[in-house]
Amino acid sequence: MKRSPLNVLFYSLMAVLGVLFIAGVFASRKMIPLLLSLLAVAFLTDLRLGMTREKRIAWLALAIGFGWKTAMAMTASSVQIFQAFVPLRRVSWLFLTFIVYGFGLRIYALIFERKSMKVRDENHSWSAPFIEFFGNWGIELLLLAITALSLRMLVPSGYYWDDALNSTQYLFERQDGIPLIQNLLSFMGKYLALGRINVLSAYYYFLFYIPSVAAYKALIIALVLACQLVVRVVLTYMTGSLSLGQFTMLLIPLLIQLRAYQDPVSGFYGLMQVLLITILLMAYFFTRYLRGGQKRNLIFSLAAYMVGCMIYEVVFPFGLLIPLLCWAEGISLKQTIKAILPFLLICLVLLGVVLILRLNLPTAEVYEGVRFKWKLSAILRTYGIQLLAALPLSYYTFTDQLTAMEQITLADGFFRQSSDEILRGNDTADYLLVWLLVFSAVLIFQRWYTESGNGNGNRALRPALALGLCLFLLPAVTIALSTRYQGQLVPGLGYLPVYISLFGVAIVLALLVSRLLRRRNAFLQGFLLALIAVVFLVTTQHNRLVTHWMDRVFYYPRQTGEQALESGLFDFLPDNATVISMNPGWYMWEASWGPPRRLYGEFNTIHSGRDFVSGELQAGGRDDLAASLNDQPDRPLYLFSYQGSETGGVAVLGKVTATADETNLITEEVIYFLHGEGFKDQPVIYITDEGEPGIVDARTAYPIRVSENGTLYQLNPQEAIRFDSFGMVDFALLRSTSAELILNGDR
Structure with missing residues (x-):
């Protein structure tokens, strides 16, 4: 030039x-x-x-x-x-x-x-050597690597929502001395008692035997990658187009949006990933049956449908996929009816079992998630919101606030919205992934043109369209009928099955792009590449911010509590003590969803090594405080609280004095725990029972035990303090009262 x-x-x-x-x-x-x-x-x-x-x-x-x-x-x-x-x-x-x-x-x-x-022929294109190098699975492997790396922020994160309480309960059951089969039967019985037949979801019971949270999160990411591979195989078989399946894979990291809500990718034991695989296998084997007539493929398809229904109710509506696939394959009405009947029979039998359970068990309607509300306006509204959540950038665009465990953060100001903020908020790895993603898209487009020119890839797009629409539309049906989600969902939020819907969106978008690229418009191709790059950057940055926020709410406080107990904070308790958790927030991993199922004893037992479940030691929450005060002095009462952040944390344990009451919690023999670089040199502050401010800095602190997790300190055993005043200057544990008195007072 x-x-x-x-x-x-x-x-x-x-x-x-x-x-x-x-x-x-x-x-x-x-x-x-x-x-x-x-x-x-x-x-x-x-x-x-x-x-x-x-x-x-x-x-x-x-x-x-x-x-x-x-x-x-x-x-x-x-x-x-x-x-x-x-x-x-x-x-x-x-x-x-x-x-x-x-x-x-x-x-x-x-x-x-x-x-x-103009688009050049692939044989003379600069990308031809790369296509040859990657071979048959090179693009797929590259896309899997991009997806895994785009979710890398999840690996060092913590347990959220149901995972938080399950990790306490099932990890305790691992050491409770009860036979495994008995615990499993009890697990299944709890579902049946709610009028649900989700007994095959028992597989996830074993996931919480994994001691490493990072390994657990890595397993979920691996299941996401498995979903990508399966959808590629299924689409390629259905349509004969390799590029259609590859481009669907490419869209997945653009559509996965982590939410400050019950999210299917940041947790929930790979439930939605397992369900999606069963649905895809059902469609795959049924299509093979329609094309080849082999009965074993029909049996495999029926088995996948039944297994999915017995894992989670959202699979029931996917019986509608069967007649749509028959239509897409051009099957006659008579053959369609014949093919539908076994699926209909399985559906009716399983629904019959559900009906019997709900009519005969008094606890069957307790859980709002499976209780239906037949109000048309609420159903349509919830259905639309659930579908909206599957679209790219929907949470980023429509949510007003992030809410979890009584913590609320406004979305405006939290998500980066200007183009400058978007670019500055991504790291070098994100930009590398963008270039790899765009490179993959170019290779896929080149192959798409070749498929179109050779007459390949157009054998049957209707099955893919039927599959995509069903994956998008059907998971929202049961959610829209639920009383619970009719009241919870707002624009931007979607419950767990939104994961299945986003794969439907990916398939439909891939089909749309395949139609648009038939014109071989290089300007359109360029715009698509730019759009892919920007949406990926925004989504990845959004996911990182949400994960960090969720860790502030769930992971960092829990980490502090666990490390305090593992460092021996409870070693000094008498054998008949009662410990009341007075934490500044509602901690699900010990409080669960509330009475009657609470896990204070299990959490304390797992991490302290002392028996709070079957021994004399007792544990409870704030609602147990009044009764525990009445048990004194026969049973010594201790208050326990902890909080944490990304830089460290603090925990405190104090013995309630005989003169204390619910409005004046005076404690003595106070022991506290500090961990993290941001906390080890900070002074602790408090108010004495006489209203005088107190402060202990690094020079005057009295350490009693040092471990790799942190350090245990003790205040003067004779000094009585207001328990709810204990905290740190930059990190008030419960209230900022003591900080205000000390910073504004004489000391």
């Missing part, structure tokens, strides 16, 4: 713009005139050298993107007209896509000198 001084100038300007953009200097409105001037010079350079079609499209995309950026920067002004744009900041990612597309298209035109951007 001939390089004139104007070409060199354009290269330099593009480089400067790229550096300024990534550095985030666009956050300043003072930069806008300079940036627009640089763009104007570059635009005039193109006009002088001659405008081609791709140059015009590139500049149009840049004009749209930077026009939006200018409007967003002006929202900080007092001009009223610009304030109307403030609520639209959440769609800034779309205009960032235009900027990326414009830059990419313009640089591409500079590197490859040609008047048009």
Whole structure:
């Protein structure tokens, strides 16, 4: 390509713009005139050298993107007209896509000198050696690696929601001395008592025998990858198109949105992943049966359907997939009815068992999740919200707040919404993954063109469409009927089966893209690549933020409590003591969902090594405080509390004095535990029973035991303090009362 001084100038300007953009200097409105001037010079350079079609499209995309950026920067002004744009900041990612597309298209035109951007034959394409190198499974392996790395923030995270309490209960049962088969039967019996036949979900009981949370999270990620592989195999068999399955795989990391809610990827024992695999296998073997007529494939399909129904109720509606697959394969009505009957029989038998349980067991309607509410407006609203949650960036766009265990954070200000924040909020690994994702997409597009040119890949798209629509639409049916989720779900939130729906969205989008790419429009292909890159960056950043927030609520406090007990905080308790947990929040791993199922004793037993379940030691929560006060002095009463953050944590144990009551909790013989770099040198603060502030710093602290987890300290055993005043200057455990008194007082 001939390089004139104007070409060199354009290269330099593009480089400067790229550096300024990534550095985030666009956050300043003072930069806008300079940036627009640089763009104007570059635009005039193109006009002088001659405008081609791709140059015009590139500049149009840049004009749209930077026009939006200018409007967003002006929202900080007092001009009223610009304030109307403030609520639209959440769609800034779309205009960032235009900027990326414009830059990419313009640089591409500079590197490859040609008047048009027609797609070349694969045999003469630069990507041909790479396609040959990767071979049959290279792209799939690359996509699996991208997905796994995009979810890497989950591996060092903690247990959330049901996982938090299950990890306490089932880990305790591992050492309770009761035979495994008896515990398993008890587990299944609890489902049956609720009028549910989910007995095959017992598989997840064993997952909480895994002592490592990281191994547990890695297993869930592995199941996500297994779902990607299975959906690729099923789609390729159904349609004959390898690219359709590969592109569906590519879309999965763009669609997985972690939520501050009961989420199917950050936890829940791989339940939705196992269900999706059973549904895909049901569709796969049934399609093989329709095409080959072998009875064993029908049996495999029936078995997959029955297993899925006995794991979770959401699979029941997937009986509708069977007639749709018959239609897609062009099966006659008579043969369709014949094929449907065994599935219908299984469905009716299992529903009959559910009905018998609910009519005869008094506890069958206790759980709101399986209690139906037949109000049409509520059903339609919940159904729409559940479907919306499967669409890309839905949680990022529509949620107003993050809520868990009494902790609330507003979404505005938490999620990064401007294009500058989005770019600065990702690390080097994210950008590497973006390039690998775009590279994979280019390879898939090249293969798609080849399949289309050879007449391959079009054998049967209708089965894939039927599968995609069913995966998208059917999981929301049971959720929409549930009393619980009719009251819980708001736009952006979706319950567990949203995971199945997002695979349906991926299939439908892949089919749509396959139709669009038939025109071999390079400009459309470029825009799709830019869109993929930006959505991936936003989603990955969003997932990292949500995971960190959930760890602040679930993981860091629990880690502090566990390490305090493992360091021997309870070693000093008398054998007949009662310990009341007075934690600043509702900790699910010990409080469960509330009475009557609480796990204070199990949690204390697992981590302290002392028996709070079958021995004389007793444990309870705040609602047990009044009764425990009445048991004194026959049974010594101790209060226990802990809290943690990413930099460390603090736990405290104190013996309640005889003069204490519910409104004046005075404790003595106080022992406390500190761990983490952010806490080891911080002073602890408190208020004495006489109302005097107290402080103990690193020089005056009295350590009684040091371990790899942290350090146990003791206050003067004769000094009585208000238990709820104990805390730290930068990290008040329960209330900030003591900090205010000390910082504003004489000491």
